[in-house]
Amino acid sequence: MQAQIEEVFNSIQGEGTYAGARQVFVRFQQCQLHCAYCDTPKSRSISGSCSIERTSGKGDFHSVKNPVDRDFLIDAISKLWSPSTRHISLTGGEPLIHADFIRELDTEFPLYLETNSGFPDEARKLKDVIAVASCDIKLPEHDSTRHYDELLKNELETISIFSDCTETFVKIVVLPETTIASLSEAVNGIASIDQDIPLILQPVTSKIHVKTGQLFKLMDFAAEKLKDVRVIPQTHKMMGLL
Numbered sequence: 001m002q003a004q005i006e007e008v009f010n011s012i013q014g015e016g017t018y019a020g021a022r023q024v025f026v027r028f029q030q031c032q033l034h035c036a037y038c039d040t041p042k043s044r045s046i047s048g049s050c051s052i053e054r055t056s057g058k059g060d061f062h063s064v065k066n067p068v069d070r071d072f073l074i075d076a077i078s079k080l081w082s083p084s085t086r087h088i089s090l091t092g093g094e095p096l097i098h099a100d101f102i103r104e105l106d107t108e109f110p111l112y113l114e115t116n117s118g119f120p121d122e123a124r125k126l127k128d129v130i131a132v133a134s135c136d137i138k139l140p141e142h143d144s145t146r147h148y149d150e151l152l153k154n155e156l157e158t159i160s161i162f163s164d165c166t167e168t169f170v171k172i173v174v175l176p177e178t179t180i181a182s183l184s185e186a187v188n189g190i191a192s193i194d195q196d197i198p199l200i201l202q203p204v205t206s207k208i209h210v211k212t213g214q215l216f217k218l219m220d221f222a223a224e225k226l227k228d229v230r231v232i233p234q235t236h237k238m239m240g241l242l
């Protein structure tokens with residue numbers, strides 16, 4: 001089996017509860033959404049080549065033809081693995097579009113999934129092979145889709161599927177225009193699944209900063225329903241990492 005992959009490299013996870021953990025990132029191509037803040041726009045569509053880092057952390061990429069097959073990918077990951085590397089981060093784009101391929105990876109390296117949570121049927125295929133699920137919920141102001149209610153329903157179903165059987169947290173990007181009103185449906189939805197699911201509020205990385213007072217208000221609101229609410233910015237951007 002083969003998949004369209006944008007790039008493979010070793011770096012430090014910069015988001016969520018595993019910020020600081022070393023991972024080999026496999027960035028898949030294709031995404032069904034169009035978030036206003038997307039920082040990987042190139043990976044949203046298909047291209048004929050995939051960039052593979054030769055040496056862990058060096059950024060010495062070479063190009064191979066897409067699609068990439070399973071054995072080639074596992075070999076590239078093995079060459080990039082290092083003693084402090086903890087997971088393969090399946091990211092994108094949207095990795096759940098490639099659920100059948102991921103299922104066939106059949107690897108002993110622990111799998112860390114970064115998903116927009118939009119495909120519960122695909123999530124079901126992977127629920128027993130993922131070690132950690134980082135599940136996004138999009139807000140109306142993210143402008144990710146014209147079918148927001150349907151997306152939110154799918155996101156909550158995906159979170160429910162993963163949280164039943166694996167370590168799961170939810171990540172929500174906060175924009176300067178994010179309010180308690182725009183966050184409330186997402187928070188209530190997570191709480192209705194399990195109040196113990198960690199919620200990470202991630203201030204958008206942009207020239208216009210999200211104000212501290214706004215973050216405090218959103219945290220306090222979410223913490224009335226959820227037990228573990230944190231603010232974690234994109235730390236890899238602070239360090240100038242990939």
Ligand code: SF4
Binds near residue numbers: 032040041044
């Ligand atoms: S889900 Fe991720 S890859 Fe897709 S558009 Fe949104 S930010 Fe970009």
